[in-house]
Amino acid sequence: MADKPKHMPPHGMEPYDLGGDDNLGALSQEQQEKLNKFKVKTRMENEKYLRDHPEVECLIAGFLGDVLSQRPEQIKDFAAEYFTNPELPEQLQQQLQLRQTRIKQNRVLQKI
Structure with missing residues (x-):
């Protein structure tokens, strides 16, 4: 049985795509964590760009x-x-x- 994420998606972002009881969806736990970090990093870079411009x-x-x-x-x-x-x-x-x-x-x- 696949583990469900132990954390929520980053604030203001779409909830996880949980395929069902035995399926986390398209991404593994590790992939989802990397994606979350990427989303947060991208959001921070975008906000910095907008502050600078x-x-x-x-x-x-x-x-x-x-x-x-x-x-x-x-x-x-x-x-x-x-x-x-x-x-x-x-x-x-x-x-x-x-x-x-x-x-x-x-x-x-x-x-x-």
Whole structure:
């Protein structure tokens, strides 16, 4: 009889694929542990990258904001126009400056 995992999947990740009573699923216990470590490492690397590149957050937030406010019929065409807009770098710079201002304001408010 196969052993069931003695631990839960990493926080926020899908539960294990337990095939049944006598079957852990596709991965052995050792493979599942290696996969968990890989997932945690990848998540940490992704979060570090996003912290080091706040422009990614601004790009995504700006794009999603425009999609939700304008609700385009052809999302692919809209995305192509959005990301090839020659004014996008300037808009992104303004969003980054606004973000920095808000971060500074929040720090000041937290000290009060």
